[in-house]
Amino acid sequence: MVANSFYMDLCLKEAWKYQGLTYPNPAVGALILNNNKKIIAIEAHHQAGEAHAELNVISKALEILGDKKILNIHSASKKHQYILENHNNQFKDYTIYVTLEPCNHTGSTPPCSILIKTLGFKKVVIGSMDPNKEASGGAKLLESCGMEVLKGVLQKECNQLLEPFKKWQKNEPYIFFKLAITKNGVYTGGTISSLNSRTLVHKLREKIDLLVIGGNTVRIDKPTLDCRLCGGRPPDILIYSKRDDFDTQIPLFKVKGRKVFIEKNLDIIKKYRFIMIEGADVLMKETSDIVDHYMIFTAPNFKLGKTIQLDLKLKNLNQYQNESDTIEWFKKI
């Protein structure tokens, strides 16, 4: 039970909560056990340009071990530096689990491999190996200084986290479909998801380049499709529609700083890198060949209404409770 896979699974669960939010960086989860195998902290990478999962979990551990000063340091580089100077050898003989090989280069943050080495961790347990040539070599470096490195724990599951990142590396668009339904598959009749879930969707809208939506949704629901629940840059919009008879006086067309396209096809997607599609069965059918992941918000209630109707075989990648809603990530099989 308390095998390496148990701890890696905790990392995976934490990482999936930030899937999409970390783009173009990979979603990564990490966990620290002390020398006696007590769980000290579980953390994830939250946002590109900010602290990696390793830095977040080490910061959290330092705080739990009694260092409250770390709470006042916000830049990743400064956190990194502060930890190097203030770790007091507390991490000696500790074990760190991470869903992805620790990076070995200075990007917007200093290399995690050096941090782990300097702090004297005894063991590093890794899920996936870094597919980014520039940043890889972390495991090799740690092995070369005598650290025990265990690779490939829940590797298949950890690899799934990397899909958006791999697409980005290949200069290909990463496309995910966001669906919100009740427990019985109803998507109509007003708000489906909780405020918490809708805020997460707005945070994702801030990260994406392009939001794709069906023409009927625009005509009937008149959504604004901005990020007002969290603030931030609104995405460009593609209204996918055979007709172009839209009331351009609705708020959607008035949001500043973005383009709105009305198109009969999806060709424009190719010009973007990070795309969310929000819709229901009609759009699911039209896009099933190009969608990488499905992110499904399920409210716990049953209600009368129109249900999603299509044939689609999916595999559940991960799921978690977001207050009353369940959030699940799927891929096509």
Add this chain to the structure above:
Amino acid sequence: MVANSFYMDLCLKEAWKYQGLTYPNPAVGALILNNNKKIIAIEAHHQAGEAHAELNVISKALEILGDKKILNIHSASKKHQYILENHNNQFKDYTIYVTLEPCNHTGSTPPCSILIKTLGFKKVVIGSMDPNKEASGGAKLLESCGMEVLKGVLQKECNQLLEPFKKWQKNEPYIFFKLAITKNGVYTGGTISSLNSRTLVHKLREKIDLLVIGGNTVRIDKPTLDCRLCGGRPPDILIYSKRDDFDTQIPLFKVKGRKVFIEKNLDIIKKYRFIMIEGADVLMKETSDIVDHYMIFTAPNFKLGKTIQLDLKLKNLNQYQNESDTIEWFKKI
């Protein structure tokens, strides 16, 4: 993060996997931390008359600590005795988490309170207090011998596990509704759930007294409603139907050792204690006033078909992955 609630949540997740299967005993989960707070084992109570969660988790821990002989001992009483004689003070200063106060009386197994006391645990963390007067007093006994006892961790969540047991204590029927749907709420068109999920349903059929089913399901699907996937005693059947024009040559009516009722009302439920209703929206509507819990199996696919249509506000109590299916327990709010 690694608060008491984190460990109790692991106990809860393990316990819910056996909800229904332990009737009339409560579903209970337990976890052991060693003196350094390393997780040693997580276990649950599996079946009435067999080892309690505490005995199961201690047996598992003993096995993990190197005692393989325990694997050959199957009766709860003998396990209990073996542990008393062979624990070698290995549990001294350990912590045990349990969703329900350890029992303090000799039922079909010896008292867990004595076992925990004798093994020298330093600390006991408890979710719910035992509502059974006869078995309660475990916490008091452990406190009186100087053990640290922490009560009420995730108490509300732990109390939810006890619903069937509380109904049994009050001589009232406990009724749960089992529903199997696809991700888009479809319940028709052949098998919905995986073999693993269907086997679990057969195990539950073996535990219940009465299975309630709608007349149309019998007419159209001609189910046998036995426990063939696991073996065991088939439940009595109530076919709830306005009409009684059934083909009594179908296998359902040929299963030995059970009664089959055909009734226009649900009155007969009052004569039973542990009732599962298997059906869809029609039966959900008819029974929403009397159902205690909903157990919903959700397959990961979308398919074309008839979806559940009703208004019902639910609260998610717990959920877990059973291979490809998600199993969730809900109650009405």
